[in-house]
Amino acid sequence: MILRYSGSYTVKIEANKFSLELVGWNPPLLALTAPLDMNDTYRKVFIARGLDVDRVDDLALDISYKFDPDMLCIVLPRVVGSDSLDRYVDLSLSILNRVGKPLMILDAGSVSNRSIIEGIVERVGEYELMIGPADMDNYRTYTALASIYKQNLLARSTTDINQAKQLIQLIAETGIPIERIALDIASTGLGLGLEDTYNLVEQAKLLYGKGDHLLSVPIAAFTWDAWDSPEVYLDGLSISKGAVWEMITASAYILSSADIIILLDPEAFLYARRLIGMLSSAV
Amino acid sequence: MFRKVQPMQIYMLLPRRNCGGCGVTTCLAFAAKLASGEATPDLCPFLTPQAKAKISMLTMPPVKLVSIASSTASIEVGGEEGLFRHDGGFRREARLAYPVDLSSDVDETMGIVSSIDSIIVERMDSKLSVDFYLVDMRGMDLDLVEDRLKILRTYTCKPLILRADSLDAYFSALRILKDEKPAIVVDSSMIASEKLTGIQSLEEYPIVVLVEDITILDEAKAKMEVIGIDRIILGVRCHDIGKLLRYTSVMRMKALEGDKRFGYPILVDLGGVIDHYEGLATVTVSLLRYSSIVVLPRFMRRECIEGLLVFKQSIYTDPKKPRIVDPGMYSVGSVSRSSPIVVTSNYALTFDIVRRVIKSSGVGCWILAIDTGGLSVASAIGGGRFTARQVVEAIQAYRDRVDLDRVPIIIPGLASNIKPEIEALGFNVFIGPIKARDLPMLIRSLEYR
Numbered sequence: 001m002i003l004r005y006s007g008s009y010t011v012k013i014e015a016n017k018f019s020l021e022l023v024g025w026n027p028p029l030l031a032l033t034a035p036l037d038m039n040d041t042y043r044k045v046f047i048a049r050g051l052d053v054d055r056v057d058d059l060a061l062d063i064s065y066k067f068d069p070d071m072l073c074i075v076l077p078r079v080v081g082s083d084s085l086d087r088y089v090d091l092s093l094s095i096l097n098r099v100g101k102p103l104m105i106l107d108a109g110s111v112s113n114r115s116i117i118e119g120i121v122e123r124v125g126e127y128e129l130m131i132g133p134a135d136m137d138n139y140r141t142y143t144a145l146a147s148i149y150k151q152n153l154l155a156r157s158t159t160d161i162n163q164a165k166q167l168i169q170l171i172a173e174t175g176i177p178i179e180r181i182a183l184d185i186a187s188t189g190l191g192l193g194l195e196d197t198y199n200l201v202e203q204a205k206l207l208y209g210k211g212d213h214l215l216s217v218p219i220a221a222f223t224w225d226a227w228d229s230p231e232v233y234l235d236g237l238s239i240s241k242g243a244v245w246e247m248i249t250a251s252a253y254i255l256s257s258a259d260i261i262i263l264l265d266p267e268a269f270l271y272a273r274r275l276i277g278m279l280s281s282a283v
Numbered sequence: 284m285f286r287k288v289q290p291m292q293i294y295m296l297l298p299r300r301n302c303g304g305c306g307v308t309t310c311l312a313f314a315a316k317l318a319s320g321e322a323t324p325d326l327c328p329f330l331t332p333q334a335k336a337k338i339s340m341l342t343m344p345p346v347k348l349v350s351i352a353s354s355t356a357s358i359e360v361g362g363e364e365g366l367f368r369h370d371g372g373f374r375r376e377a378r379l380a381y382p383v384d385l386s387s388d389v390d391e392t393m394g395i396v397s398s399i400d401s402i403i404v405e406r407m408d409s410k411l412s413v414d415f416y417l418v419d420m421r422g423m424d425l426d427l428v429e430d431r432l433k434i435l436r437t438y439t440c441k442p443l444i445l446r447a448d449s450l451d452a453y454f455s456a457l458r459i460l461k462d463e464k465p466a467i468v469v470d471s472s473m474i475a476s477e478k479l480t481g482i483q484s485l486e487e488y489p490i491v492v493l494v495e496d497i498t499i500l501d502e503a504k505a506k507m508e509v510i511g512i513d514r515i516i517l518g519v520r521c522h523d524i525g526k527l528l529r530y531t532s533v534m535r536m537k538a539l540e541g542d543k544r545f546g547y548p549i550l551v552d553l554g555g556v557i558d559h560y561e562g563l564a565t566v567t568v569s570l571l572r573y574s575s576i577v578v579l580p581r582f583m584r585r586e587c588i589e590g591l592l593v594f595k596q597s598i599y600t601d602p603k604k605p606r607i608v609d610p611g612m613y614s615v616g617s618v619s620r621s622s623p624i625v626v627t628s629n630y631a632l633t634f635d636i637v638r639r640v641i642k643s644s645g646v647g648c649w650i651l652a653i654d655t656g657g658l659s660v661a662s663a664i665g666g667g668r669f670t671a672r673q674v675v676e677a678i679q680a681y682r683d684r685v686d687l688d689r690v691p692i693i694i695p696g697l698a699s700n701i702k703p704e705i706e707a708l709g710f711n712v713f714i715g716p717i718k719a720r721d722l723p724m725l726i727r728s729l730e731y732r
Contacts, residue, residue: 020366020532020572158662190590191406193632193659195597199368206367228718230636231404231593234643244563244590251567252594275564278524 001152001179001218003071003102004128011070011102013182013218016257018205027276028254031104031262032069032269033224034060034095036088037077041227041237042264048239049266057095064099067266071102076116078108085112089119096120096127104130104154104262107138114141121149130154133184136167143174154220156184159196161203165214172214182218182260187253189226190245194252197221201256218259223249227264247271254279288341290314296338298329317342320374345538346575347547348375349489349514351415352464353442358414360516360575361548366535369602376599377570379591380415380444380578382554385431386423392431396438402585404592407606407635411592413441417468417552417578418456420447425455432459444468444491444550444576450481457488466516468493474503479510486512491550493518497530501544516576518550522561524568527551535573548575556580563587570595605657606631612681613638616647620686623648623729625693625715625722626674628655628663636719644723646730649685653677660695669695671704678710691729693722 001013014026035042036056046053052062060072074092096103105120107113117131132154134142139155146153155171157164164185172178185200201219208215226245232238246268253261254275263269294314305326307313316322317338324335324342348362360378365371381399383392396416404411416439420428428447436459445456446468453467466489473479474492482490490512492504497519507515517534521527537545551574556562562580569577570591579588600606610629614622615638627637629652641648653673655663663669678685678692692710694702696717705712713729716722 020536021529158665160662190597191593192636194594195368195600196602199602202367203369228720229593230639230643230720231406231589233720234639238586240584241586241590244584244586245593247560247563248567248590248594251564252571252598255568255571271560271564274560275524275568278561278564279528281525 001130001182002128003130003152004126005102006097006100006127008126009100010128013259015208015216015218015259016205017209018202018257019209022257022279025257025279026259027280028258029070029102029260030269030272030276031071031073031260032063032067032266033073033075033262033264034063035075035077036091037075037108041233041242044237045227045239045242045265051266057091057098060095060099063266064101067269069101069269071104071260071262072099073104073106073262075106076108076113078110078113080110080112080116082112085115085119088116089123092116092120093123096124096129102130103127104132106132106154114138114145118145121145121151124149124151128152130182132156132182134167134171136163136170139167139171140174143171143176146176146180147174152180152182154182154184155217157186159186159193159200161185161200161207164200164204165212168214168217178213178217182220183215184220184222187221187223187225187258189223189229190249190252191229191231192225194226194249198252198256201253201258205257219257220260220262221253221256221258222262223253223268224262224264225249243267243271251275288318290318292341293317293338296334296341297327300329302329304328320344345541345546346535347515349466349516349548350464351442351444351466351489353440353460354462355440356442357464358442363535363573363575364539366539368598373599374601375575377574377595378414378576379566379588379595380417380550380576381413382417382419382578382581383435384419385428385435386420389431389434393434393438396435398585399588400439400441402588402592404589405639406593406596407631409596411596413579413588413592415442415444415466415576417444417446420445420452420456422448423452425451428452428455429459432456436460442466444578446470446493448473450479450485453485454481457485464488466491468518469503469507470518470520471495471499471503474506479506482507482512483510486510486514489514489516491516491518493520493550493552495520497521497526504544504547515547516550517545517547518552520552520554522553522556522565524565527565528568528572531569531573549573550576550578552578553580554578558582559584559587563591566591567594570598607657608634608652610652610654610677612677612684613650613652614647615641615650616645618647618649620684621689622685623691623693623713623726624651624678624685625649625726626651626653626677626698627695628653628658628660628669630655630657630659630663633659633719637722640719640722641726644726646723646726648726649681651677651681660697664698669698669701671701674701675705675708675710693725693729 133156250272346363443465693715
């Protein structure tokens, strides 16, 4: 998969096959998240890390300059009034032009979000983003957008390897080259079923190693859910616990050979980068 | 690669009387249980000693099982038979040990022990805590060893792993730990200096052969075997993640290939880890890559230990066994006939999260676990196993406990589409939040209506 960003720079993501000793391992791309709709947890996390949360495009820039992630993930607000659609399109394009990073734009699960994404991809020109998530219900909308505007697609399946393959197959049948698809197998956080999803990534990577073409797509794993684990907020939100929960989540996905890890907390991002550095120097 | 024994191989060794004495109706079913490790040959009343020994050999996992015990708790490590969670690689939970320097200031040391003992995470009906202490007694007088161990035992009853630089120190320690089976660390310096005279008398204790260079591990372990010690744990003292990953992966792969030299549980001692991040990363990698015991760095923060406890409990669950709670109505806190009913699936993880969130908030309500076969709410909805009809039938079964005309019923946010159907039957239905942590707020708001 190739993501094209400012000045026609590109980043190529090559899917890993599973290796216990990380033989032939491509270190995963590490993305940080800039949500356009700031919930209370996100706001507290970003403030704790010294980030500017007053303006979302400034936040994206701030994250980009301070932490230099390989990629930035923008999450659209779930509820957007019809009069605000253009504003979010402009905001997203402004972020894209200012941060100079490969970009993933995520729909928070509403029809209005898809209109915003359509507005963005219409105007991004030669940039090649990753858009989604495309699931069993909405994949036709996304494949149409990805096909017309030559964009990359993030598919999201349930926690089932066969359903994941079925989704990739359905998307590929609409004419999207498999090289333009990434897959999220319902990634989640520590305490919320991480054990099942990291294990599914391992299985997918093992199957790819055995020649399963449908699983040759890069696998993306989101670690944000770690912040929803009951242990993190039972006595009120604990930033230090949330960070540890997200770090452990990221470790499991890194070891499972995931290709893109999307983090929320910059502290967890720094941890993941260091872990990757330690593993890379050893293999 | 390791091949699991087939039930038929075991069946041929059984008496084939189908007597039911083992608690299973037929010998074939018993053979299947033996093959999967769910039963032991002792349960069969008619099995000859020879057949018992043969079956034990056949069912022995490629990684040996070793127990470490205090007078109140016995913990088994090892017994693994795969590389991945989905093929039996994570059957017996890995264990965490915390290092204690017995020669340090007593008050400070016992303060650390009390603090570590106080770390308890309640989750999925279990209380998770650090499992062992690695007690460092090196350089201590024998009298002091005995005194300090006596004091330590008044603070904690966790099983111990002992580390000393002479066998005499171990003998002193074992005089104090009479009814216990602590693990004994024999490191490469002890082996090299041949300070092992009399170690045969420790054969009933698990011996950790601890080296810093894995290339001498096999040689060190072989010396133990020559002496007649076979309750061995292979110990590696290393904090280089890359090296550890290679060492432990190779050891597990060799064990599964039938190489008996590596068919023992692995202990990883992370001495030398420089900071909090490196410590967390190294322990996490060790847990994912086959360490049966990980000795934590001394400076590890409480929240890191708590996170690691949750992590190891999570990964050491069998993905082939659905984690379920019995379907039905459960009360949380103080409830009445008109307390809200929170409807969820009987997937144990979901149920546990919902229950803990509500319990910690102090609100009282009922939780109705619907029989989804152990599927989460999202998966159950997708598979047609979380329907309005199921919810209504389940609620009606509890009409003696709740006032069906008044009680608010909170359905999961993901199941909002079944609300009209339940409402049409006269129930008072509310759509719950997507995230469990927002439930208490909704329940409180219903109390004020």
